[in-house]
Amino acid sequence: MALVLNEDQALIKDTxxxxxxxxxxVSQLRKLRDERDPxxxxxxxWKQMAELGWAxxxxxxxxxxxxxxxxxxxxxxxxxxxxxxxxxLFATAVLGGSAIMLAGSEAQQAELLSQIAAGELTLALxxxxxxxxxxxxxxxxxxxxxxxxxxxxxxxxxxxxxxxxRLVVVARTSGSAGDREGLSLFLVPGDxxxxxxxxxxxxxxxxxxxxxxxxxxxxxxxxLGKVDQGADxxxxxxDRARVCxxxxxxxxxxxxxxxxxxxxxxxxxxxxxxxxxxxLKHRAADMFTEIELARSTVLDALSALDEDREDVPMLAAxxxxxxxxxxxxxxxxxxxxxxxxxxxxxxxxxxxxxxARVQEQAFGGRAFQRERYATLAGx
Amino acid sequence: MKLAFTREEEAFRDEVREFFATAxxxxxxxxxxxxxxxxxxxxxxxxxxxxxxEKGWLVPSWPQEHGGTGWSLTQRYIFACERARARPPALSPxxxxxxxxxxxxxxxxxxxxxxxxxxxxxxxxWCQGYSEPQAGSDLAALQCHAVRDGxxxxxxxxxxxxxxxxxxxxxxxxxxxGRFERPQQxxxxxxxxxxxxxxxxxxxxxxxxxxxxxxxYFDNVRVPVxxxxxxxxxxxxxxxxxxxxxxxxxAAAPGLLEAIGNARDLLxxxxxxxxxxxxxxxxxxxxxxxxxxxxxxxxxxxTERTGSPGPASSMLKIQGSELSQAIxxxxxxxxxxxxxxxxxxxxxxGSNVAPIGPQEAVTAVPFYLNNRxxxxxxxxxxxxxxxxSKAVLxx
Ligand SMILES: Cc1cc2nc3c(=O)[nH]c(=O)nc-3n(C[C@H](O)[C@H](O)[C@H](O)COP(=O)(O)OP(=O)(O)OC[C@H]3O[C@@H](n4cnc5c(N)ncnc54)[C@H](O)[C@@H]3O)c2cc1C
Numbered sequence: 001m002a003l004v005l006n007e008d009q010a011l012i013k014d015t016x017x018x019x020x021x022x023x024x025x026v027s028q029l030r031k032l033r034d035e036r037d038p039x040x041x042x043x044x045x046w047k048q049m050a051e052l053g054w055a056x057x058x059x060x061x062x063x064x065x066x067x068x069x070x071x072x073x074x075x076x077x078x079x080x081x082x083x084x085x086x087x088x089l090f091a092t093a094v095l096g097g098s099a100i101m102l103a104g105s106e107a108q109q110a111e112l113l114s115q116i117a118a119g120e121l122t123l124a125l126x127x128x129x130x131x132x133x134x135x136x137x138x139x140x141x142x143x144x145x146x147x148x149x150x151x152x153x154x155x156x157x158x159x160x161x162x163x164x165x166r167l168v169v170v171a172r173t174s175g176s177a178g179d180r181e182g183l184s185l186f187l188v189p190g191d192x193x194x195x196x197x198x199x200x201x202x203x204x205x206x207x208x209x210x211x212x213x214x215x216x217x218x219x220x221x222x223x224l225g226k227v228d229q230g231a232d233x234x235x236x237x238x239d240r241a242r243v244c245x246x247x248x249x250x251x252x253x254x255x256x257x258x259x260x261x262x263x264x265x266x267x268x269x270x271x272x273x274x275x276x277x278x279x280l281k282h283r284a285a286d287m288f289t290e291i292e293l294a295r296s297t298v299l300d301a302l303s304a305l306d307e308d309r310e311d312v313p314m315l316a317a318x319x320x321x322x323x324x325x326x327x328x329x330x331x332x333x334x335x336x337x338x339x340x341x342x343x344x345x346x347x348x349x350x351x352x353x354x355x356a357r358v359q360e361q362a363f364g365g366r367a368f369q370r371e372r373y374a375t376l377a378g379x
Numbered sequence: 380m381k382l383a384f385t386r387e388e389e390a391f392r393d394e395v396r397e398f399f400a401t402a403x404x405x406x407x408x409x410x411x412x413x414x415x416x417x418x419x420x421x422x423x424x425x426x427x428x429x430x431x432x433e434k435g436w437l438v439p440s441w442p443q444e445h446g447g448t449g450w451s452l453t454q455r456y457i458f459a460c461e462r463a464r465a466r467p468p469a470l471s472p473x474x475x476x477x478x479x480x481x482x483x484x485x486x487x488x489x490x491x492x493x494x495x496x497x498x499x500x501x502x503x504x505w506c507q508g509y510s511e512p513q514a515g516s517d518l519a520a521l522q523c524h525a526v527r528d529g530x531x532x533x534x535x536x537x538x539x540x541x542x543x544x545x546x547x548x549x550x551x552x553x554x555x556x557g558r559f560e561r562p563q564q565x566x567x568x569x570x571x572x573x574x575x576x577x578x579x580x581x582x583x584x585x586x587x588x589x590x591x592x593x594x595x596y597f598d599n600v601r602v603p604v605x606x607x608x609x610x611x612x613x614x615x616x617x618x619x620x621x622x623x624x625x626x627x628x629x630a631a632a633p634g635l636l637e638a639i640g641n642a643r644d645l646l647x648x649x650x651x652x653x654x655x656x657x658x659x660x661x662x663x664x665x666x667x668x669x670x671x672x673x674x675x676x677x678x679x680x681x682t683e684r685t686g687s688p689g690p691a692s693s694m695l696k697i698q699g700s701e702l703s704q705a706i707x708x709x710x711x712x713x714x715x716x717x718x719x720x721x722x723x724x725x726x727x728x729g730s731n732v733a734p735i736g737p738q739e740a741v742t743a744v745p746f747y748l749n750n751r752x753x754x755x756x757x758x759x760x761x762x763x764x765x766x767x768s769k770a771v772l773x774x
Binding site: 128131132156157200201202203204210269270271279280332339340343344345350351354357358361365 | 510592764
């Protein structure tokens with residue numbers, strides 16, 4: 001159990017904090033939104049992130065990464081969360097990268113991981129087919145025809161799917177939607193024939209594409225892992241996603257809280273700062289407590305990934321549930337304590353609320369995580 | 380609530396239900412369903428207002444000689460329930476529910492004669508100018524000032540968060556006309572012509588993407604001295620009277636019950652296994668809303684007797700707003716990711732852009748976001764709790 005950062009990790013976090021605050025701050029997200037940027041992120045910033053080694057932070061040195069580990073990646077994501085930074089890091093390094101690391105053949109790993117680490121390849125995970133997170137709910141069919149696979153169906157809410165170079169597609173090769181068995185993973189070029197991607201701009205100004213697969217044909221070398229055994233990859237992949245999303249949410253929450261504290265110290269009504277009212281002070285103290293509890297769960301979940309511990313699934317559910325709960329409260333309180341200005345688009349705090357609602361739902365909401373935690377704990 | 384209605388009351392309910400069924404045009408019905416806040420757009424609100432006026436049901440609580448219906452408490456309650464069921468667009472409350480009662484209580488005969496009919500007809504569309512950048516919760520800190528110049532007041536300063544100011548041709552506002560020991564003294568209640576060249580109005584975009592509130596700047600606006608309600612420097616009395624009406628005295632519960640019903644419909648779309656937790660949450664909320672409903676009825680009865688809901692209206696405001704927020708939150712969870720795309724074109728009235736996901740999901744998130752303001756406006760819920768603890772409990 002490592003509940004504090006070591007020196008390397010602390011250094012990475014400081015760098016990330018400084019970088020995100022100066023190169024990828026909230027104002028950058030606003031700009032992307034207001035200019036209706038077709039990509040949804042700034043490619044120059046992404047390039048710089050890759051130069052800092054972030055894209056390959058959990059990739060081995062043999063494959064061109066830095067292998068600093070999950071604690072380090074979590075720290076970077078936390079800082080991105082703090083600035084609501086839009087970047088392909090999550091979809092590429094956490095989702096796509098994990099799929100390749102967990103399931104890729106030697107050849108696939110050799111080809112793709114170094115490209116990811118270099119920031120030359122972006123990925124996305126095409127999983128959901130309904131508005132509720134459903135790990136095994138895929139119905140999109142992959143059928144074998146000779147040496148090739150033909151994919152038919154559609155995916156929704158594919159995080160950064162409109163711009164990713166390749167999609168990791170969760171497809172059904174046997175059984176039916178909801179079955180754990182019978183899932184297979186495929187790597188499909190984003191511009192493959194038969195793929196239609198519709199960009200959806202979400203309420204948090206981020207992207208989640210709708211993707212149609214109309215008889216998309218891919219070669220045998222596109223299969224990631226074993227046929228019908230995709231769930232063995234998907235489960236640890238989603239645990240990583242939950243832990244990393246929790247890390248990002250921690251940053252979002254910290255920042256929303258800090259901005260609220262600053263406002264409590266600055267805004268005056270009745271001749272005094274509003275932070276002097278006990279009604280608000282006690283709620284701030286409660287938020288502080290909840291944030292600290294949430295932080296502990298995130299740090300332990302990240303270290304469990306680094307140590308490859310058996311309790312990763314449970315901690316992933318715990319962290320996402322706990323941070324989800326805390327962020328929910330903090331984001332609403334932040335708005336309330338800002339009064340009227342909190343409701344305006346001009347003031348940033350509302351952006352945190354909107355981002356929080358989307359983060360909360362990603363890879364399973366609070367109810368999903370609590371349920372999963374209880375099941376894993378044997379209740 | 381299942382009140383035991385008399386035969387006459389049942390007949391009245393049928394009449395009201397029939398009215399809503401026939402009077403609401405398809406367009407108005409759609410406008411009601413696509414509401415993303417407690418406000419409707421001006422043209423929609425006025426179209427509905429006109430229909431209610433013709434029927435004689437626009438302002439049930441006003442005295443009959445000014446257009447009231449003379450309904451019993453039960454009849455008013457029945458009307459509120461049927462309205463909630465029918466989901467018409469919202470009327471703009473500033474003239475009908477705020478200034479109207481204030482003039483009835485504190486206006487001169489000339490003001491009543493001039494303004495009340497124009498409020499009813501919609502000829503005057505009012506906004507409420509209380510809050511200022513530095514005077515929100517601490518309303519008495521307001522700085523907008525009016526200086527007497529012969530038969531006019533000359534008005535300067537800034538108002539903020541003024542709902543519908545960009546639609547309004549009139550504003551009732553609070554301005555400083557004198558400096559006394561207590562900040563509540565020296566405030567006057569003025570009626571301002573928004574078409575005066577010294578008035579400038581800037582809409583404020585909200586988190587939801589909607590722009591319903593404005594910042595309003597006054598630059599040497601000349602207001603005839605006859606346009607004061609109540610006495611000079613004693614506008615606070617009028618304001619307090621009006622705020623109590625704004626905060627409660629209405630009936631929020633029927634609408635809340637309707638919203639719970641709509642949320643229950645969303646439940647049905649979920650997989651069986653995911654229904655239990657939100658269903659339980661809705662049950663809890665329904666118990667609380669029903670308790671509120673009975674309390675609202677009790678308060679209405681009290682108000683009929685004493686003329687004003689009094690400080691207990693703070694309690695209704697807290698409950699009404701927080702329950703509404705809780706219900707809209709469950710709705711957001713129920714529509715899950717279908718609520719998350721930003722698609723204002725899909726809920727714009729008359730637009731034929733197909734939404735991502737089902738139609739019911741389209742307004743859930745913008746409504747939820749706008750509804751966060753319910754615990755901020757009309758005196759934040761923190762301020763309401765301060766009022767209860769001080770004015771009711773004497774702490
Ligand atoms: C959608 C919307 C519509 C509105 N419409 C109108 C309108 O038509 N006309 C109009 O005049 N105004 C309107 N308002 C303004 C509204 O009345 C003010 O926003 C409200 O009074 C709060 O003031 P503020 O925004 O300055 O917040 P502040 O007063 O700065 O409050 C900030 C925070 O501090 C808390 N706080 C302040 N004082 C205390 C205390 N003593 N104890 C504990 N907590 C405290 C508040 O509760 C809040 O959480 C509207 C506001 C909104 C959001």
